[in-house]
Amino acid sequence: MKLLKNVFVALLLTVTAIGCAQQEAEETKKKEMAEPATKHSQAVAVVHATAGNEVSGTVTFTKKEKGVRVQADLSGLSEGKHGFHVHQYGDCRADDGTSAGGHYNPADNKHAGPDAESRHVGDMGNIEADADGNATIDYMDSTIELNGADSIIGRGVVLHGGADDLESQPSGAAGPRVGCGVVGIANTGM
Structure with missing residues (x-):
């Protein structure tokens, strides 16, 4: 039972980490599109x-x-x-x-x-x-x-x-x- 609980917690943490990483990537992409990184002089x-x-x-x-x-x-x-x-x-x-x-x-x-x-x-x-x-x-x-x-x-x-x-x-x-x-x-x- 304890092993099952640990697997569940590990899986939950992994899913949460993946979700956070995807959200951060989407926010970065939106920012780059809104503010192009060009610095032409x-x-x-x-x-x-x-x-x-x-x-x-x-x-x-x-x-x-x-x-x-x-x-x-x-x-x-x-x-x-x-x-x-x-x-x-x-x-x-x-x-x-x-x-x-x-x-x-x-x-x-x-x-x-x-x-x-x-x-x-x-x-x-x-x-x-x-x-x-x-x-x-x-x-x-x-x-x-x-x-x-x-x-x-x-x-x-x-x-x-x-x-x-x-x-x-x-x-x-x-x-x-x-x-x-x-x-x-x-x-x-x-």
Whole structure:
């Protein structure tokens, strides 16, 4: 009888230990899914022209203490302002860039300018090209993320043929897509 009681207690302890281990594993998995372990400090998109256009260049995103520094160096644009956004998909296969989808907007906010309190994550406003078609930009963005559930890594950067009016819904009426690039993890050792 004593042996049977000891076996029962041992079995009960084993089942309890297995249950606790499974629960701990499930909680760890949930936490990892909620808080991805990425710690990317820099991302880059190499922009290529869509069909019939000549846009090329790079857009670099660098994690800083108060946001993400966005730097772009582009050429082949027409003179003037051009809408400049992060789009939903890192897919530039379509000749016209439409495979990149719409603006990246995980919070389902209205379209606005880059300084607006509420905006699409992808709303970077405009970049202005000079008479030679060259454009640069360097600003801090407090909405863009390189890590976590709303990271822009793997998404697309799109340049438009016209200016983003920063108001029209859902995308600012910036016209056709003249350039597209996929945001990837940068080689910070370069």
